[in-house]
Amino acid sequence: MIYKALDTPIMVQKSDGADENDDVAYVILDGKNGIPFASIRGTRGMRWNTSRDNINELAQTFAAQYPYKEGDTEKSFELYPDIIYSSGMEITVDGVEYECPAIYDDNQVYELVNQIQVNPAKFVIGSSSYEIQYAAFNSKILVPYDVFKLLGCEVLFDKNSYVATISKNDTTLEIIPNIIGMRKNQADGYWVPLEICARFVNDALYLPLDAVAKEIGYVAETNSDGSVITLK
Numbered sequence: 001m002i003y004k005a006l007d008t009p010i011m012v013q014k015s016d017g018a019d020e021n022d023d024v025a026y027v028i029l030d031g032k033n034g035i036p037f038a039s040i041r042g043t044r045g046m047r048w049n050t051s052r053d054n055i056n057e058l059a060q061t062f063a064a065q066y067p068y069k070e071g072d073t074e075k076s077f078e079l080y081p082d083i084i085y086s087s088g089m090e091i092t093v094d095g096v097e098y099e100c101p102a103i104y105d106d107n108q109v110y111e112l113v114n115q116i117q118v119n120p121a122k123f124v125i126g127s128s129s130y131e132i133q134y135a136a137f138n139s140k141i142l143v144p145y146d147v148f149k150l151l152g153c154e155v156l157f158d159k160n161s162y163v164a165t166i167s168k169n170d171t172t173l174e175i176i177p178n179i180i181g182m183r184k185n186q187a188d189g190y191w192v193p194l195e196i197c198a199r200f201v202n203d204a205l206y207l208p209l210d211a212v213a214k215e216i217g218y219v220a221e222t223n224s225d226g227s228v229i230t231l232k
Contacts, residue, residue: 007218027128028073043145050200055178056103058162062176063100064092066183072099072165072190080193087181087191101181104197116201124230125150125163134226140196141222141229144204153230157205164170164198164205168216175207184215196216 011028068089076087087099103137116135117182123143130150135142143166149155154167166173174183177198181191198207209229213220218231 003101023044043159043200043203044204046159048162048200048203049227052103052176052178055162055176059103059176059179062092062161062163062174063090063183064096064098066098066187068097068099069190075190076193081123087193100180101191101193104178104180116199118201119226121226123147123150123226124228131136132229133204134209134229135201136226137196141209141220141226142196142199142201143209143229145205145207148207148212151213151218152218162205164207166207166212171216173212173215177205182211189205 004144011026073087073089087101089097090100091097091209116133116134116137121132121134123130132147133144145157145166146155149165152168154165156165156167158165159165162176164175166175170185172185172189173192174186175198176182177200180194180197182194182198184190184192191212194208194211196208198205200206209220213231223232
């Protein structure tokens, strides 16, 4: 029974009933009538190898499928002028040149990484609101990868490569934890630099909200204590 429950659509709070004439409303994320699908399985309930060596191997394997294109690094600096880092060129054992973003060395901020905590927040999109979890790292907000289903995105996670894929309209983002960059629009695209990495918090994968939201056409605003996150 527990195993079957992992794939049962979850119910989330849509409105809080703050208005005296408005009852608390809930919605089942069952994938019907334009509502996204979400279950409790996601990345939860599994143990993940987040060692630097393992992430490095996964990242190199993932990045190597996209051959290096002249000018991609310059494009990153042109489109994201505030960055101080970008992807670099690597070479496979077969001699194929490819771009691979840097792996964030957690050893430099070991204490900060291990102090990441998950907190509840209200996630507001237009006239709808949902209760979600968020984490903060270096003053930046991270949210569970499947939250982007609430924005109408197609959301996938590959349990072998650790790659989360977020797609909406003509934009596809591929994100691997602990990497300071996400691949935009696959083979024809380029690496988008990130201020903070996606990372596993306990057994759930969290993605940098601002960076992902921006690429799919939203602006994220958070109140002073992080309890309300609004996407416009």
